[in-house]
Amino acid sequence: MPQQMFLLSVVSMWLLAGYFLAEATYYSHPLYNRHLYNYRHRIYNHQASMDNQLPPDEPTEVEVPPPRTFHGIMFDAGSTGTRIHIYKFIQKDPAGLPVLDSEMYNAVKPGLSAYGENIEEGAETIRQLLKVAKKTIPKEEWWQTPVLLKATAGLRMMQKEKAQALLDEVKHVFDESPFYVPGNSVSLMNGTNEGVLAWVTVNFLTGHLYANTRKTVGILDLGGGSTQITFLPRSKKTVENAPHEYIARLNMFNTTYELYTHSYLGNGLFASRLATLGALGADGLDYKVFTSSCLPKKYREDLTFGGITYKVSGMADGYAGYKLCYHEVLRVVKGIIHQPYEVKGNSVFYAFSYYYDRAVDSGLIDGSRGGVVEVRDFKKRAKEVCNKMTKYRPISPFLCMDMTYITVLLKEGFGFKDNTVLQLTKKVNNVETSWALGATFDYFNNLNIH
Template sequence: MNEMSPQASLLPAVVLSLVLVVWVLTGLTHAQPKASVLDFSASLGNLLPSLSRPANSSRIFYGVMFDAGSTGTRIHVYTFIQKDPEELPVLDNEMFHSIKPGLSAYADTPEMGGYTVRQLLKVAKKTVPRLEWKRTPLVLKATAGLRLLPSEKAQALLEQVQDVFDESPFFVPDDSVSIMNGTNEGILAWVTVNFLTGHLYAETRKTVGILDLGGGSTQITFLPKSKKTIGSSPDDYIARIDMLNSTYELYTHSYLGNGLMAARLAALGALGAEGLEWRVFKSSCLPKKFREEWSFGGLTYIVSGIPDGYVGYKLCYQEVLKVVKGIVHQPYELKDTSVFYAFSYYFDRAVDAGLIDRTQGGMLEVRDFKKRAKEVCNKMSKYHLISPFLCMDMTYITCLLKDGFGFKENTVLQLTKKVNNVETSWALGATFNHFQNLKIYR
């Protein structure tokens, strides 16, 4: 989730299956009868406001999706090509850009939040041809940052964004600005990753699980192999979706307050605390001589190490354990599941700790996080310049994976920011969904 510079990536021959477009509102159920499969015979071009165009010519469509996260706002501009109305379109290109901080940082100045979105819209205007603006859908979905805010402050931010959208030259669908349900966030990411890796087309149904660690929340989604996993899980942890003539019964949950930044606050005892202007929140996960102001979600905290206390991995682990113990559910099976793709702060902190390369990513076992967490915490001075929070963050990730979700130490994680040159997030899946919802404009 670190800030990135603009970049475009060509994605030849990545087929966008319209069967994937529709499941969030129609195919996603919790402990409900199997949803019916809809008719997806309509071409993508028929789902959008029409512009005159020569017969038999290729049609190019664009979609603009804003991911308003707790630590930053990101824009994804997707380009789709449909050469024949009888054939499925192709995902051709993604333009991605992000800025910090997130919308929630402007809880008391919503106009500034709207300004950041207006600035990011410049990326869309540069990417989408002017003649296509009127038929290019513009959507923003906010995640944990706004879910953690008081409802009136979150609503004020959404209204500012809506005003910016309404003033823009793009097509603004109904419900174009909203706070996304945490469960949908996890499932959308699962669909996106498995679509891009080709697992949804495999007859073996050997899919990959996803782990997304944001600033305010964290998600886990995978396809269980054991019926005991489904039977022993709370009903709202199981979601059934229909796609490609198959029904997938997924284990999925979003933990609000267990994202990396919120977990820092919880470990420090600062989450929901009062007297922030004079209180100092101390931790053995921080360097002894460290003391500074740190902001998240529009609030500023004074945090420090313990000058005359002890530091190290064991003490830090006990501090972060309270953030996950008894809160995060452990699925019955995790040792026999397929490879998990882990992204967002899992990726960023692995890079910061020197476990993987920022450009290439890489495969790690859970034990690799544990080993490096011990090294970082027991030699804080060495890693202080990289980040004074690195010990706390690496220990929290280790604790979340082991004592939270219950992963085995040899569980393999694929750390990545992109799959087939597309950002690993829920944004592409959400774009699919909004295209399908636009059928009312045919």
């Protein structure tokens, strides 16, 4: 409990910094301003009248407004699903610190990118999730609750016209809702912000990011369409040896954090499946069958990603297993992923999204608690899964390919050592480990990410 209270206070400190400074939040709403004016006016008149009186025999109590709650709604429009994060904050005192109280989370599949040919149906998924928000947030607070959506790799991989049409339709749904719709409420988020904001979320929730300290943890996020790595370098060589666009600066607590961060579009888990199969960007999808030694020999199914369906199969007359699969997957990673200088050290990284999901599916960690593993543990379990595909097929016929891809990505891609520690987690203090909370913070107080 003391640790949880500490973490909530850490979040509170930062929220306060931008609580009254955001330019495009509901605090600029005329109704809010009127309530704030009336409250200040009552206090001012009370103090003015007291100045003209002799001190009373007994101290007079000033009426303190009761604690108020406020919410923020953040939609994560990912490549494989759309998620809604509803954050609840408590403001006990107008001059005090707001506290992050809780998060309500829900999701639908597939993601918006699957509705490129039917934007109305895609927009309907947003309406359904907004119903969750209406049930979660008291009706009297709807008018002052900001609602935002940020789309990630799924829409970044789409044609710009189709992606924009989907975003425009979502904006129309927002405008019809009873919630507060700020400027730029619906947008396509770039990969740098995705990585940086996930780093902000994890380091706030773990208590590593607060004033006068530089101790943080790195993050590894594996989505369906892209993958991100972000950490605070401890070695100047990491910054000096990195491409210029891999270094981002984040202004927070009057301190500038110089982060190593990059998002690899097309290297998310589902996109990597297609790349391994040789199907990503291929033509002739009506008749071509894409095969891989990473799949069970008798496997024959359709694979849909981003609204496109592919025919995939195992190699019935060939060989299957870890070694062959490893070489297939290596072609997807080799020469594409930059290896930061210091990841061969002993830094701790939090890994989530599909890193976590596949570790659970393969029995590497417990799904209810998460766990700490080393990079070598992914390799060991990948070998077991690939050499016993029949056993693991009911869980997922792609489990061998996915576990091998994660192994190759970590070792051959980023260059992590076998003994690098990975903290696999889905939630910290009951809050999802994603960029969504960081993005909500960014809304309340612009972080100036460059």
